[in-house]
Amino acid sequence: MKSDSDLTGIQPYPTYHQSKCGLCDDGSYPVPASGDVFLLEAPKINKILLAKSDRENNLNSFVNEFKSFEHGQTILKAHYKERREEKYEVYIDFVQIIFHIRGTQHCKSYKAKLDSYIQQYIPSNTKYLLHLMDDGSKELANYVCDKIAGSFKDDLLPKILDQDQLEEIDPETSGAIVVVGSCVSNGKNLHYISRALRKYEKLRIIYFICLVSIWPQLPIVLQ
Known part of the structure; x- marks a missing residue:
């Protein structure tokens, strides 16, 4: 670093003896160095005992909602x-x-939230349900279609497509297309779909995503 007060232009950096180090007192750990190479020793481990108070506040409700009930249904x-x-x-x-939402008494709280979001955010002029390629997204698209079927005539029920069937979308169709995803970890697929749907100017795009990262508390809707 440049120093105006030193003729050499170098500002001295504070150094300490190993037995009495101000940086160590502030929480830093010493690393032996030889030349320009840091020689890492065995890791120094600070043991911490996790207690109940360290867990997330909503962890209990999360586990109770999504815990396993039978083998093979994890x-x-x-x-x-x-x-x-x-x-x-x-x-x-x-x-x-x-599976649990359709046929068992489990996940009742999440089912109530999901059904509420479907009723609130799936528009009546929906023409297509476009799901991501994973099995969960396909099942979710079928579930959404079943839930809204009572509000549509049979010949006007939204058509279910996967993201590889974009060529089946009629460019002259007006209305909404709902992109359905069971889970999104990085958004790469949504970025691809967004770019591919730009040419369908008459369709309003709605993203209906149920799980973001690994914390499925509420579906996420982007319009």
């Missing part, structure tokens, strides 16, 4: 993914959530 999974080799550290199986 919602929360570790190091799992449907198709590709790369696995998620924490995976939420939305197919199982839809």
Whole structure:
């Protein structure tokens, strides 16, 4: 760093002896250095005992809502993914959530929230339900279609497509297209779909996403 008070132009940096280090007193850890290479020693571990007070306030309700009830019907999974080799550290199986919503008494609180959002945000002029490629998104699109079917005539019920069937969209159709996703971790698929739908100027795009990251408390709707 440049120093106007020193003829060499170098501002001295404070250094300390190992036995009495001001930086260490402030919480820093010493790292041995030889030349321009840092020689990392064995990690110094500070043990911390986790207590009940360290958990998130809504963790109890989350676990009670999505815990497993029978073997083979697990919602929360570790190091799992449907198709590709790369696995998620924490995976939420939305197919199982839809299964419980449709046929069991579990996930009742989440079902109530989901149904409320469907009624509130799926417009009556919806022409297409465009779902992401995963099985959970497909099941969610079918569930949304079933929930809104009573508000449409049979010949006007929204058409369900996946993101690889964009060519089946009529460019002259006016109304809304709802992009349905069970879970979004980074938004890459939504970015691709957004760019692909730009040419359909007569369609209003609505994104209906149920899980963002790994905390499924409320569906997310973007318009």
